[in-house]
Amino acid sequence: MNIDEIFDHTSFTIDREPHIVLDNQVCVGCDNRGCTNSCPAHCYTWSEADQKMTFVYDGCLECGTCYVVCHRNAFTLWRYPRGGYGVAYRMT
């Protein structure tokens, strides 16, 4: 399984409005960045060259991992997508 092909395996109804908003300035000073490896959907990417955290919510599985592992509370918003949006499992 290639995680970059997550949209081939799992269905999503993507909302224009993000349900998670990250203040990535907080991530610059983070000593751990456990979100980058722990997120099962690879939504968080840290660029060492740019010293910048990129977060994409499109393929978010709404699992809750980042909410638990982020010890810097870098989220200005973390909630589930509006009703009807987000991941849509069919038969898991």
Place this chain on the structure above:
Amino acid sequence: MSKTFQAIVVGAGPAGSSAALTVARAGLDVALVERGSFPGEKNMFGGVLHRLPSLEEIFPDFWDRAPLERHIMKKGVTFMTGDSSFNTIIEAGNFDKPPYNGYTIFRPRFDNWLAQEAVKAGATLITSATVDELVYKNGKLAGVTLVGRQGELLAPVVIAADGVLSFIAKKAGLRQPTFDPGQMAVGVKALIDMPREMIDDRFGLVREQGFANEFVGCTAGVRGGGFLYTNYDSLSIGLVFHLASLRTSGKTPYDLLNEFMEQPQVAKMVRGGRLQEYSAHVIPEGGYNMIPELTGDGILVTGDAAALCNATGVNLEGINLASHSGVLAGKAVIEAHKANDFSKRGLETFRKLMNDSFVIKDLKTCRKAPHMLHNDRIYNEYPELVCSLMESIYRIEGMPKENMTKLFLKVAKKKVGLANLAADAFSAWRSL
């Protein structure tokens, strides 16, 4: 939209639908609010559905009607290294006879069915509605606001069945404001399509028989384990990681899942299958010590929202605890309506029923298990010890044989250390 009900249940998973069903059967007007476009759309688990005593009481024919997959008659544990595995398997005749001990299921199908049963009993199901805020009037909890489907629902009592992160319990001040990654795990799962005959032949199954297997030693040293379950014509295969351990490991769940599926013995099990769906979810694994306040003024907390999950390493239980807690919460709401008292004290019936139930009793009995499972040696050294010991026992190459005890101590000394072995045996014995 602003509508008034006698109770609101947030989340149409096993806890929420069981609660709504109970309340509706008593003739109360209950709203069952679900953020998915249908119940089950957001739900995944890596598991087996076990007996549901409270639902069986409500529907004596529950197991004939629920949409199930295979019943588990064959259950195994595998101790695994990069290229070896040692299996223990129980095939019990009694597991092949009703009442069956457990079933594999698909959550989008099962959860939807259970929610529709609540609807048949009179509950109002509101889908595509994420609960956003709690509404307070005159200092009392009075309802919830919705996003997605917009509006407000009013009721004197709310049952939080909104899952492991329960923002409802947080907003009501009933759960800790932040989670301890040491008490949480994440499960990732691949659903693999496979023809039914191939599954039957490969795993030695006939009729409706199913196989459930747990794996230790397959997580590259990260605290956690693996699972493989057979559905009618697919396999559910995945890994579960303790988040405190995963976070600092630098390893990713999907790479580890790929490695797991490529391990030579596992590769043979999934060969010929096709990936259908990938899913993930956090699991509350802190046990008894993690349970939040179950009641507050106008509110009760159930299921994963109340961290009701029993992950001892041997059995993994969640849905059965969720459903039972939902039914008991429903009963407490019915009592509260009779007395017209929705205060914490008025809802105290729930706490009492829970304390007397298998849910709290089992979690109490196993309360030391989460701590024991934080021993890193379980996930690397012990599986290696088991595989290497068995390999030595079975190897015959024209050399004089060693005494079994000596052999064991030699391998144990090399892989684990004798002091560690003694300490771990003591801690395992104490926690079980």
